[in-house]
Amino acid sequence: MATGQQYNVAVVGATGAVGAKMLETLDKKNFPINELLLLSSKRSAGKEMDFQGKSYTVQEATPESFEGVDIALFSAGGSVSKKLAPEAVKRGAVAVDNTSAFRMDPEVPLVVPEVNEEDIQKHNGIIANPNCSTIQMVAALKPVQDQFGMSRVIVSTYQAVSGAGNEAVEELHSQSKAFLEGEELKPELLPVSGEKHHYPIAFNALPQIDVFQENGYTFEEIKMINETKKIMHDESIQVAATCVRLPLFTSHAESVYVEVDKDGVTVDQFKEAIRNADGIVLEDDPANQVYPTPLEAAGKCDVFVGRIRKDLDNEKGFHLWVVSDNLLKGAAWNSVQIAESLAKNNWLNK
C-alpha cells in the first residue's frame, strides 16, 4: 500500500458487528483513507463512532451518500446492498459487498484474495465477499487444489453466534447466564431471526443456519456448496456441507474431509502445502496437543489449520480442522483485503 494515493471510503452498516470490525481492520492495516463516511439505517443514524482518534457521526445511507466515494464496503444486509450498491456504482464507487445479494451473479466476482485475487479486475463496480464459512475453507483448500488437485469436499461446521449479528451475541450472553442460574430460557432470535421457531443456543447445538431450502438443505449449506465452486473456478468439485450454530461467541471451526486427485500424497506433503500458503497458519502437533481452537483464533486475521491426517480407508482422503475469526477473515478483513487489492493494482477505474 505505498502508491501514495488516498481514497474516500464508505462503510455501510457501520454500527453492526461486521461494520465495527471493518473500522478496526481499516485502522490496523492502515488503509490509505482520505475521507471516511459511516453509513447505516435510519434507526442507527446519529450515533457517534471513533476512528483513529476522530469522532464521526453515522449518517443514514441514501443513494446520494455515495457521491465522491471511491470504495464502499457494504455489510448492512442483502436488501440494503441490492438497493444501494448499484447506486454507489452509478456514482463512480466500487462496492465490496459482504452480503449474499450478488455472490452468485455471473457478472460479479466472488473473491478470497489468497484464492482468486485476479478475479477482482473483472468487476463491473461490484465485488462480492463470500460467506464467512466459505472463506476460511477455500483459503485452506487453495494450496490443496493447486498442488494435488481436488475432487471432493465434505464439511461439518462449528459456527459462532456473532455471524448472526450483535443481537445473537447478546442472546448467547444473557441466555448462558440464565441457564447457569437455573432460570427459564426464552429464546427469541436464534437460529434465524424472523423464523417462526426459536431454540435455545446456550449449551446447545442448532443444525440450522439461515432458512431451509426445498431440498432440505439450509441456505448456509447451499452458500458453502455454490460459492466454493465459483471461487475455486471448478464446477466439478463435489461439495457437501452441514452447518451447525454453537454456543461460541467468535470464530468458526470446520471439520473438513477432502479427496485429492494425485496419487501417493503423504501427510507431510499435505502439511507442507498448507504451511506455505498465504494467510494460513499451520498449528498441527498432536504429540504436544497443538491444534487451533476458536478462542485462540479470535481477533486474528489468519486462517488456522490443524489435525491434518490421512483417511484410514482412502489413500486420497485427508481430514483437517480449520478455524478462523468469522468477523475478520470471514468478513471485515477479507473485504478490506479486496479494497487493498483494488487500490494496489489500480483496479478501481476500469
Next chain:
Amino acid sequence: MATGQQYNVAVVGATGAVGAKMLETLDKKNFPINELLLLSSKRSAGKEMDFQGKSYTVQEATPESFEGVDIALFSAGGSVSKKLAPEAVKRGAVAVDNTSAFRMDPEVPLVVPEVNEEDIQKHNGIIANPNCSTIQMVAALKPVQDQFGMSRVIVSTYQAVSGAGNEAVEELHSQSKAFLEGEELKPELLPVSGEKHHYPIAFNALPQIDVFQENGYTFEEIKMINETKKIMHDESIQVAATCVRLPLFTSHAESVYVEVDKDGVTVDQFKEAIRNADGIVLEDDPANQVYPTPLEAAGKCDVFVGRIRKDLDNEKGFHLWVVSDNLLKGAAWNSVQIAESLAKNNWLNK
C-alpha cells in the same frame, strides 16, 4: 421383564456421572433387583445414596464384593474393570463393562441391543458397552445397513462434557460463569484429564477427545472407527471420524455422511427406514424447523435423527444429524438394556 426372577445387581462406580444414571435407569425401567450393591473406589466409599426410597452405603469395590452378585455394571474406569471384572466373573457374575478395557477383545461381545443383541449370548462372563459416540451412530445406521447396505461413513461429532465425568461438568459450569464475568480462565482438566496441556472449554471447541495415537487420530476417533466395524459385523465398512468436545453439558450430536450400496434409494425411503427402527425417533421436518437438539434429547433414552438429505453430487450419499443423551443411551441405558436382555433371554448362565 416378566420372568418373575430377581437379580443381585452391583453398580461399580456408583458415585460417578454414569453410575448415578445407571441407578436412575434401573429404577425407571423397573429392573427386577433382589439385592443392590453400590461399589466405588476407596475414596468415595462410605457415601450414602438413595434407590427406590431406600438408603445404601457405597462400599469399596474388592474382588470379594462380587460374591453372590448376578450382574455387575462397571463404569469406574478401564483400570478398575481390567482388575475387577474378571474377579466378578470368577465368582459367577456377568459383567457389563462401560469402559474401553475389553471392547476390542475378540472374546468379548460389544453390544448395542438394537443392532446386535444376539451377540450377548456368546459372552464368557464379560459384555462390553461401546463408546457413547459409537452407540448412537450405529443405532441410527442399523436400519440403513439392513435395508440398503452401507459401504462408508464419515462422521464429525459435537460432544458434551459429561462424557468426561462430573469434574468436567463442574469445569464447564464454573468456567462459563468466569467467562461471562470477564474473569481469567484457568483450564485444569479438559480436553483430557492427566494430559499436559489444558484448553478452556467455555465458549470454545476442542478437537481432542482422549489421547492422540501415533497416526494423528485421537483414541476417541479410533474407538468410533473400530467399534462400528465390530458391532455391525462388517470390517469392510469405511469409517472416518473427527471428534470434538463442545460446551454442552448433556447429549452428543453427530453430523453423519453415509454411502449406501443400493441404487436409487430416495430420501423418503431413507426416512422411513429410520422412522421404523427400534430405539430411534425421527424428528425431521425442515419446513417447520423440526430437528433434534442436545438440550431436547437430554434425559431421554432414545436416539433422535433429523436433517436427512441426499448428497447433491452423490446418488448413494446421505447426510443425517444424530442426537442422544450420552449418559443414557450412550452409557447407562445401553448397559441396563444389556442386563435386561441377559435376564429376559436367560443368557446369564451358559
